[in-house]
Each structure stands twice: as C-alpha cells, then as structure tokens.
Amino acid sequence: xxxxxxxxxxxxxxxxxxxxxxxxxxxxxxxxxxxxxxxxxxxxxxxxxxxxxxxxxxxxxxxxxxxxxxxxxxxxxxxxxxxxxxxxxxxxxxxxxxxxxxxxxxxxxxxxxxxxxxxxxxxxxxxxxxxxxxxxxxxxxxxxxxxxxxxxxxxxxxxxxxx
Numbered sequence: 001x002x003x004x005x006x007x008x009x010x011x012x013x014x015x016x017x018x019x020x021x022x023x024x025x026x027x028x029x030x031x032x033x034x035x036x037x038x039x040x041x042x043x044x045x046x047x048x049x050x051x052x053x054x055x056x057x058x059x060x061x062x063x064x065x066x067x068x069x070x071x072x073x074x075x076x077x078x079x080x081x082x083x084x085x086x087x088x089x090x091x092x093x094x095x096x097x098x099x100x101x102x103x104x105x106x107x108x109x110x111x112x113x114x115x116x117x118x119x120x121x122x123x124x125x126x127x128x129x130x131x132x133x134x135x136x137x138x139x140x141x142x143x144x145x146x147x148x149x150x151x152x153x154x155x156x157x158x159x160x161x162x163x
Contacts, residue, residue, distance in 0.1 A: 001122040001141075001150060003080035003101065004130075005053035008038075008045060009114035014057050015064030016091065020073040028069070030076035037073040051078040054120065056112045058084060062091025071095040081120050083127060083138065085109040096145055099153035103127065105138035112136075122146060 017040075024036045038045035055074065061084035062070060071094050074082065081101045095102045101122055108127045112118060116131040125140035141149065151157035 001101075001146060002120060003052065003054060003122070004119040005080055005117070006050065007112055007114055007116045007118050008042070008049060008053060008055050008079070009112070010038075010041065010055065010057040010061075012058035012085075013060045013063055014041065016062060016067050016070040017064050019062070019070040020067070025067065025069055028072075030072050033069055033073035034076035034078075037077040046077065049078050052080045053078055054118050055079050055082045056084070056109060056118070057082065058109055059086050061085075061087050062095070063088040066090040066094070068094040068098060071098050071100045075100040081122075083108050083112070083118075083120070096148055097154040099149050099151065099156070101141070101149050103138040105136050108136035108138065122149070 020033055020037060021040050024033060035046060070091060075098060083103050083105055085106045086104055087102055092102060103120065105127055112129050116129050119128045119130055122141050125138040127136040127138050148154050148157045151160055
C-alpha cells in the first residue's frame with residue numbers, strides 16, 4: 001500500500017475547527033465538506049489540492065473538537081495521507097476509522113517542504129521525499145489497521161468480514 005503526491009504544508013496545533021470550520025457542519029456529505037477544507041488557514045487549498053496529494057504538519061495535528069468531519073473533509077479533498085510529528089488522539093482514531101492513512105514522523109514533519117513530491121510506503125512506514133532524495137522512517141501500520149485503511153474505513157472492514 002502506497003501514496004505519492006505533492007505536499008501541502010502546515011504548522012503545529014492545526015485544530016479541527018480550522019480543518020473544517022463549524023459553520024459547514026450542517027452536512028455530513030464528504031464532497032460538500034471537502035469544498036471548505038482548510039479554508040480558514042489556507043484559502044487556496046481546495047484549488048491546489050489534487051487526488052493523491054499529501055499533507056504534512058507539525059505537532060498535535062487535529063486537536064480541538066472530536067468531530068469526524070475533519071478527517072472526512074481531508075480525505076474527500078483528495079489527500080492520500082497526512083504526516084505529522086504527532087496527532088490528537090481522537091483525530092488519529094477518527095482518521096483510521098474512515099480510512100485516512102496518517103503517519104507520525106518527527107523528522108519528516110520538520111524537514112519536508114511545501115510542494116515537495118513525497119512517496120509513502122504504508123507496509124514499511126518509509127517516507128521518501130522524492131524532491132530531495134531523503135528517506136524517513138515512520139511507524140508502519142499493523143495488519144489490522146492496514147485492513148481498515150484498504151477497506152476504506154472501519155465499517156467497510158467489518159462488513160467485509162461478515163460476507
């Protein structure tokens with residue numbers, strides 16, 4: 001399982017209210033949420049993001065309220081993976097539950113720049129900055145988490161086991 005894309009870069013303490021502002025929580029439609037993803041911190045994000053792109057941030061990404069709308073908006077915008085030094089605990093779980101791959105890697109989070117081309121191998125946890133040639137070691141997903149992500153989320157994973 002891999003992801004490859006252009007980096008959208010953010011700093012520390014990016015909270016869920018910035019990822020998807022509360023004024024847009026009147027819908028649970030992923031496509032509608034994606035239209036306003038990151039708008040309060042990066043007005044042009046929705047115009048720049050392409051399917052497969054990667055988001056890189058600092059510490060405590062996804063802090064704030066526990067809404068699952070935030071990872072849904074990120075995933076629906078086309079982001080294939082989020083790399084950060086650390087994630088808020090509930091955001092981490094919500095991301096896995098909806099099938100959004102996220103990796104913690106301090107060094108990658110500090111060194112990867114906006115617009116770099118990055119490739120992530122989820123089986124090994126290896127992050128490669130194709131722009132600089134530098135490799136970083138993130139935490140590989142255990143098999144049960146890989147199953148949830150490849151299934152497109154926890155519900156799909158559970159439903160597939162029942163078939």
